[in-house]
Amino acid sequence: MGLLVVETSGDGSDISISGWTHVPGSPVVDIADATGSKLQVLYKFAQYDWASGAPTNEPNVTIPDTGDHQVGGIYVFRGVDTSLPFADTEAGSKTTASTTATLPAVTTAYNDCMILLVCGRPNDQGATNRFSTAVNANLTGITALIEGGTTSGNGGGFSVQYGILEAAGNTGTSV
Numbered sequence: 022m023g024l025l026v027v028e029t030s031g032d033g034s035d036i037s038i039s040g041w042t043h044v045p046g047s048p049v050v051d052i053a054d055a056t057g058s059k060l061q062v063l064y065k066f067a068q069y070d071w072a073s074g075a076p077t078n079e080p081n082v083t084i085p086d087t088g089d090h091q092v093g094g095i096y097v098f099r100g101v102d103t104s105l106p107f108a109d110t111e112a113g114s115k116t117t118a119s120t121t122a123t124l125p126a127v128t129t130a131y132n133d134c135m136i137l138l139v140c141g142r143p144n145d146q147g148a149t150n151r152f153s154t155a156v157n158a159n160l161t162g163i164t165a166l167i168e169g170g171t172t173s174g175n176g177g178g179f180s181v182q183y184g185i186l187e188a189a190g191n192t193g194t195s196v
Contacts, residue, residue: 022101023065027084027093028141028169028179031057034087041065041082046112051143055089058177060141066103090174096166096181098135108134124155124195132189136160138182143175152180157195160184 024044027036031052041063048061068077084093111125122140129136138155154165163184170178186192 022098022103022106023067023079024096024098024137024181025061025063025065025082025093026096026139026179026181027061027063027087027091028177029059029061029087029091030055030089030175030177031059031143033059033089033091034085035059036061036063036084036087038063038082038084044107045110049112049114049141051114051141055175056143058141058143059087060139060179062139064106066101066106067097088174090171090176092169092171092173092178094167094169094181121196122152126192126194128191129186130189132187134186134189136184136186136192138163138184138195139179141177141179142170143177151178152182155182155184155195157184157193159191159193160186160195163195 025041031050032054035048044062044064048059050059051057067079070077108129109127111127113125124138142151150168152168155163166181168180
């Protein structure tokens with residue numbers, strides 16, 4: 022499964038790309054103007070060529086101009102259940118500037134679930150690390166995949182991290 026993460030200004034237009042679907046709860050906007058941030062997360066399953074026994078080559082993704090700025094990336098995961106790629110999604114936002122973020126809890130009925138932690142930021146700090154590795158005692162092996170950012174326009178960025186919820190249930194919040 023490909024996961025496309027794009028951060029734009031809070032008043033940027035919504036992304037629509039053929040073959041890609043917004044994750045439930047996407048987009049998330051903190052402040053709906055150029056000073057804010059809009060985080061959009063979309064997914065797509067690669068097509069499989071049964072004759073060759075390999076995934077087909079996927080076309081390049083072209084993201085339409087959303088306004089002030091945009092920064093994004095595609096992250097690929099294998100072994101994702103195509104019938105239920107997202108057991109639960111939660112979105113949150115804040116409207117007061119700070120250097121911390123709290124990601125809401127999610128609940129799953131399955132053991133050993135990968136929990137993705139995706140967070141956007143509206144500050145003009147380029148690609149420098151603004152997020153620390155998340156802390157959540159209920160998740161094991163929390164790993165930061167990427168933090169991207171731009172100083173174009175009003176600037177902004179995002180972070181993608183993941184951890185494993187070993188026993189089915191509630192993750193609790195991640196900070």
